[in-house]
Amino acid sequence: MTHPSAHLTEDERQLFAGRELAAERVRDVERHLAACPDCAADVARLERLAARVHDAPTPTAPLDELWPDIRARIDATKLAPLAPLAPNGVRMTHSAWRRPGVARRAIVAAAVIVAIVGVTSITRLVLAPRMHRSADNGMPRASQAQTNPAPAGTPALTAVADSERVYQEEAQLLLNRLELERSMLRPETARAVDRDLRVIDQAIAELKDAVARDPRNAALHQLLASSYRQKAELLKRLANAG
Amino acid sequence: MRSLIAFFALSSGAATVAAQSPVDSTLPLLRARAASPTVSLKMWSAAGHLRLVGWDKDSVVIRGRLARGTELVLAGGPDAMKMDASAGTSGNPAPSDLTVYLPRRGKAAVKTVNADISASDVSGWFYATSGSIHLGGAATSVEVESMSGDIDLDVATPWLRARTGDGHLLLRGAPQDADVATIGGALDVAARGILRGQFGSVSGDIRYAGAPAAGAIFDFSNHSGAVELLLPSTESAAVMLSTIAGAIENGFSQARPISSTPHAVRLTLGRGEAQITVRSFKGVIRLRPQ
Numbered sequence: 025m026t027h028p029s030a031h032l033t034e035d036e037r038q039l040f041a042g043r044e045l046a047a048e049r050v051r052d053v054e055r056h057l058a059a060c061p062d063c064a065a066d067v068a069r070l071e072r073l074a075a076r077v078h079d080a081p082t083p084t085a086p087l088d089e090l091w092p093d094i095r096a097r098i099d100a101t102k103l104a105p106l107a108p109l110a111p112n113g114v115r116m117t118h119s120a121w122r123r124p125g126v127a128r129r130a131i132v133a134a135a136v137i138v139a140i141v142g143v144t145s146i147t148r149l150v151l152a153p154r155m156h157r158s159a160d161n162g163m164p165r166a167s168q169a170q171t172n173p174a175p176a177g178t179p180a181l182t183a184v185a186d187s188e189r190v191y192q193e194e195a196q197l198l199l200n201r202l203e204l205e206r207s208m209l210r211p212e213t214a215r216a217v218d219r220d221l222r223v224i225d226q227a228i229a230e231l232k233d234a235v236a237r238d239p240r241n242a243a244l245h246q247l248l249a250s251s252y253r254q255k256a257e258l259l260k261r262l263a264n265a266g
Numbered sequence: 267m268r269s270l271i272a273f274f275a276l277s278s279g280a281a282t283v284a285a286q287s288p289v290d291s292t293l294p295l296l297r298a299r300a301a302s303p304t305v306s307l308k309m310w311s312a313a314g315h316l317r318l319v320g321w322d323k324d325s326v327v328i329r330g331r332l333a334r335g336t337e338l339v340l341a342g343g344p345d346a347m348k349m350d351a352s353a354g355t356s357g358n359p360a361p362s363d364l365t366v367y368l369p370r371r372g373k374a375a376v377k378t379v380n381a382d383i384s385a386s387d388v389s390g391w392f393y394a395t396s397g398s399i400h401l402g403g404a405a406t407s408v409e410v411e412s413m414s415g416d417i418d419l420d421v422a423t424p425w426l427r428a429r430t431g432d433g434h435l436l437l438r439g440a441p442q443d444a445d446v447a448t449i450g451g452a453l454d455v456a457a458r459g460i461l462r463g464q465f466g467s468v469s470g471d472i473r474y475a476g477a478p479a480a481g482a483i484f485d486f487s488n489h490s491g492a493v494e495l496l497l498p499s500t501e502s503a504a505v506m507l508s509t510i511a512g513a514i515e516n517g518f519s520q521a522r523p524i525s526s527t528p529h530a531v532r533l534t535l536g537r538g539e540a541q542i543t544v545r546s547f548k549g550v551i552r553l554r555p556q
Contacts, residue, residue, distance in 0.1 A: 210379070210395070212396065213395055213396065213413055216396070216413055216414040216431055216432070217413065219431075219432065219450070220413075220414075220431040220432065220449045220450065223449055223450050223468050223469050224449060224468055227468050227469070227489040227490065227547070230489075230547065230548075231489075231547060234510060234547070241510075243508055243510065243545055244510060244547075246487075246545060247487065247489065247510070247545055247546075247547050250466060250487045250545075251468065251489060254447065254449060254466065254468055257429055257447075258431065258449065261393075261411050261412075261413060261429060262413065264377065264393050264395075264411070265395045265413055
């Protein structure tokens with residue numbers, strides 16, 4: 025508060041509402057609040073907020089028991105699935121690792137996985153070049169590249185399908201708003217937007233057609249999600265053009 | 267290949283233009299205000315040219331020439347100001363030519379209709395409906411959006427995001443994290459030092475010429491436009507190219523692909539320290555050594 029007519033600073037309001045303002049400043053601030061309804065209203069709001077925080081009950085349940093509810097709320101809006109829960113429905117935390125037997129079982133499991141991966145890798149290294157080399161030119165034959173289908177329900181495919189759906193819904197909401205905002209656009213802007221929308225919609229139509237024929241192709245889903253994202257971003261940019 | 271040569275010529279020419287960013291202190295002084303070093307400055311100018319210059323002084327100064335019948339409003343305090351260079355006009359405003367000096371650590375939010383924006387050493391958000399946008403110098407973060415205007419970015423910044431429709435988007439300078447996309451416009455990238463790069467278009471051609479650093483992750487996505495990558499012959503990168511219905515032209519004949527089909531190629535250049543992924547629906551993908 026450098027000038028009597030200026031408003032209180034954010035710090036002054038926060039400190040006053042929290043009863044933490046230096047004693048020698050309190051009188052000045054009280055005088056200002058008596059004369060300034062804006063600052064008084066803001067300080068009152070901060071005091072109410074501080075009281076609510078202070079009065080809020082401290083959670084009595086251990087954090088591990090709160091997690092399933094939190095997880096369910098996150099799951100409801102997630103784009104990609106969270107890591108699977110432990111058998112008791114609780115995420116593996118540091119404390120879970122410290123429980124008797126858990127660490128030992130984990131080490132045994134890790135050793136088994138390492139052994140399997142090791143054997144598999146060695147087998148591939150030894151056998152793969154022989155199995156995959158084509159007879160005509162000696163080059164490796166086509167392997168499972170990105171354009172090949174991913175198994176249905178795999179996390180990767182679920183994630184891109186979820187992203188695609190979210191962007192599609194967002195684009196539809198923005199399209200509805202565009203109809204309302206169209207009248208505020210300059211004609212040349214409206215023409216440019218229509219042209220861009222046509223380009224994106226044509227791409228989306230081609231991709232949807234391809235997805236219908238090859239629904240397990242993760243690359244197609246990624247391209248489709250990308251096109252929906254482009255559409256949603258275009259419509260968001262448009263909101264600034266009115 | 268001819269298009270890439272033209273692209274390089276264009277890039278070097280544009281860099282010269284950027285270096286000659288016009289700062290004319292003889293222009294009439296319109297407004298001057300004390301400002302905090304981190305001032306937020308919101309600016310609106312419909313037509314003409316708006317230049318922004320980041321400087322080391324604790325003030326905002328506006329010079330230039332206003333269109334006839336236009337009023338300039340600069341409101342707010344040292345921490346946050348708002349400039350309107352089209353006040354008092356209606357319909358199609360006449361062009362104004364303004365230069366705004368603001369503290370280098372400040373943040374700008376600039377919006378124009380068909381005014382061209384050029385800025386040097388300024389961070390923030392820049393939007394033009396159809397005007398061109400040209401940014402240079404250094405910035406803490408840059409977000410650039412246009413419906414159909416050209417965008418030319420030659421900025422050193424940790425974070426950069428740019429979008430345009432059918433305008434041409436040229437990215438140079440040294441952004442660390444870059445996310446740039448067009449719809450139908452060409453996208454040319456010749457920036458150095460990118461660690462995370464996301465480059466997309468729907469039908470515009472994407473051309474990249476540079477040397478991805480070790481650990482860099484680049485992702486190119488296009489629907490029907492071409493994607494051309496021009497990499498040094500000594501590049502160290504794991505490259506994954508895939509197209510659904512397009513063609514792949516691999517000019518790195520000395521590197522044997524790990525896998526190869528007419529629509530997907532995986533290969534490791536050098537020690538494979540960077541990661542480059544290209545996805546296309548029906549556009550051609552070209553990979554060439556420099």
